[in-house]
Amino acid sequence: MPGKLTTHVLDTAHGCPAVSMTVELWTVDPQTGQKMLLKTTSTNSDGRTDTPLLSAGELKVGVYELVFSVGDYFAQKSVHISNPPFLNRVPIQFGIADPDAHYHVPLLTSPWSYSTYRGS
Template sequence: MGRLSTHVLDTTHGRPGAGMRFTLFRLAGDARVKLAEGETNEDGRAPGPLLEGDGFQAGRYQLVFQVAAYFRAQGVALPDPPFLDEVTLSFGLGEDRHCHVPLLVSPFGYTTYRGS
């Protein structure tokens, strides 16, 4: 069966994004169904798989990361309003295998990719 995981890298400080809140949604038509929420651990990773086994299904998903709250907690002075408040990654899952979605982020930019 497949598995979905994520982690955050804080590119401003050059370290894992420990303590960043996130929420995973499945998109069903116009609705968003919350599947999981949590906080990254000391390695910047979700504490376990976000989806696995029978919960891993083909479809459209969103991961929402609370970027501004994280950087404020790190002591970074952000403008009001912050340039990046939440980062929403929308992606599709279609294959029955491990999919890893990392977020590399600073207060003013981010990147992601499909990992394995």
């Protein structure tokens, strides 16, 4: 199976997929820390993106960062959040070592916490 990068966002405060959350994908130079925006997208009704963030041929060995707009998402919900929000933009920086593998980076989040793992 060709390599790809996918994500899935779950709203743990409401127990449902996070619909219409903005997600940015950045590449990161490990030497300088300089970042370059590759893509901006949003989640669908299942909390996933409609297509992989990176597909076969696009996925390269390197350091990447997903930035999830958690603050904006919860501001649109009926959840009382502080101003500024405790969590606003949640970055997850990770490495791709095998461009032929499937990297799935889910985010489980509420206005006050988040967790992630390498999924399948």
